[in-house]
Amino acid sequence: MLHDNTNKNEGWTEVIEPKRSLLDVNLKELWRYRDLIMLFVRRDFVSVYKQTVLGPLWLFIQPLFTTITFYFVFSKIAKIPTDNVDPILFYLSGITLWNYFSDCFSKTSNTFVANAGIFGKVYFPRLATPISIVISSLIKLGIQVLLFAGIALYRVYFHGAQISINETILFLPILIILMAIMGLGLGIIFSALTTKYRDLSFLLTFGIQLLMYATPIIYPLSYTSGKLNKILSYNPLTPIIENFRYAFFGIGQLDIQGLIYTSVFSITVLILGVIIFNRVEKNFMDTV
Amino acid sequence: MEVIKVENLYKQYRLGQVTTGSIAHDFNRWWQTVRGKEDPYEKITGLNNREDSGSNDYVWALQDINFSVKQGEVLGIIGRNGAGKSTLLKILSKVTSPTKGNIKIKGRIASLLEVGTGFHPELTGRENIFLNGAILGMTKSEIRSKFDEIVAFSGVEKYIDTPVKRYSSGMYVRLAFAVAAHLEPEILIVDEVLAVGDAEFQKKCLGKMKDVSGEGRTVLFVSHNMAAVKSLCTKGILLQNGKVIIEGAIDSVVKKYYGGERDSFNYRLCNYEVDGFHLYSVGVKNSNKAFDDEIIRDREIIIEFNYKLEKDINGLYFNIKLKDEEGSFILTTLSLGEINIDIDSNCIKMVIPAGFFNEGTFNLDLLVIQKNENGYKSYIQEPDFLSFDVLPEERPLGTWMGKELGFLRHTFEWKKLLK
Structure with missing residues (x-):
């Protein structure tokens, strides 16, 4: 809790004042609380699966069932093509990536409301909470990527599914970081706004759902054309999904321009988010 | 060396529901700031006073608070509910920020506004020690090095790998x-941690706080428990309606807390004159103390009558009845036999042994009668003549700090008999 940003002459180590400058993120302090962040991650992970029979197996079940549902609804009934990619792998890849973004976004978006009890009693850098959510979702993503790899091997060997992994797969960590940044940025913006206006949390639930359909998860971007295609390419999530599918299935094309657009968007959102979050964290206890 | 310095601290709260109107207020506030004007809602802010149901939407929970704390001091922050104590603590612990003013701090602060913040019911005692410790600002290695001590102190060794949801509430609080x-x-x-837990827990809690201050560290303690405050603190501030009184x-x-809060007074001037008996004051106090000092329960208490006489008066009876705050009678006492007073005297007193009363507020009904050849004559008959508070004594740390039950707490003689 020691700050070094104060009047050294008088030896004060910390000054509590009404307002702080726009981007006063105390990264040093956040770093000092890294143990807390990791303990939050552990808590989130351990507590969810306590007293469940299947435990972490649920991490597999949810994307598998969604994939099967999508397979029947969109592939068998609606007959939406998947660019000659095995539909199971096509959907599973989309869902796996999408789940990470949507977890980061929706779980960080109620940071203040969900943690009002703790935040009202003790001080620690509030950003520790959303950051821990992003990290625990990352572990979940890692497990689900393993699932995806397993299913992919199974489909390739037993069903003759075609995959063609190329060197752009090395971009995968960047894609994931971009999703994390965007999800975190959007999430903390919403978390700051929902402290005063709870309406937004209702909006958010189906907003994220709609956003999924506005992202090429269940259809390839190439399936759309004209105006719709243009609108979809403005969605900063589109390049992430498309580039992953390019790297893994060899469909579509490498979209570096799109990635740059997404990077600029994500970083802007994160900075904006941190500014708003910082302003709200000082006084949210009075309004929450 | 000053370690905390609070300067011109203000905190404003909005009253009532924060709903649709708040968007308009937020917008207006923002607009005025953009135009470089003052916050339009700062001016109309009312005082923090619960009885005054003013029409203002905003209230100052704290106003112009100034004080400083030196290293090693134990500062008691007292005041009745709503005086602003908790708001002050919240600002000090950085849970919320002040509206104006600042607080300068030297050193690491830890605040205990609650025990067990962040405990997760599904996690084991061991896991929660680490989680809670980290929330309170310790690093993992700090916690690890103290882990055994913590477990021993809590006395729940056997259950340390059981989820805390299976703990009894006592075990939960002890671990926390x-x-x-x-x-x-x-x-x-520390905020009112004493309010929870049993006597043993209070003992540990206060003992630990005393240890902490003994090590040259500074403690800020908020409590309604005057016995604890007096025993623990060296210095105090009294808040009332958001201001330091x-x-x-x-x-x-x-003393000011009691004096400023009640309508009772230990001393009353009066003017009764019957048959040359002129009673001009009655008061209650500890012996060897003044009337405007507080009355402490473990010292001898005196009820004193001051009078002037024009002649000797014989056959007086003093009858005193004591009632609690609700007016139920607790005690009646009648002077033993007739009292004869002569013209040279001017004062008579009744002595109540030390420790007779429990702490509390007492109302006194006074009846003075004189027995003469025609029977009894009432000199003075005055219900609720005066009211006085008996305050808890300082207690050694490690003893129970709560209020004992009952109005009287006399200690009686115990005899061992051989049969």
């Missing part, structure tokens, strides 16, 4: 306090 007790901040802020030695602050 054990973590908090092993924080090593330079400044410790008095700052100083703890005894004088506690």
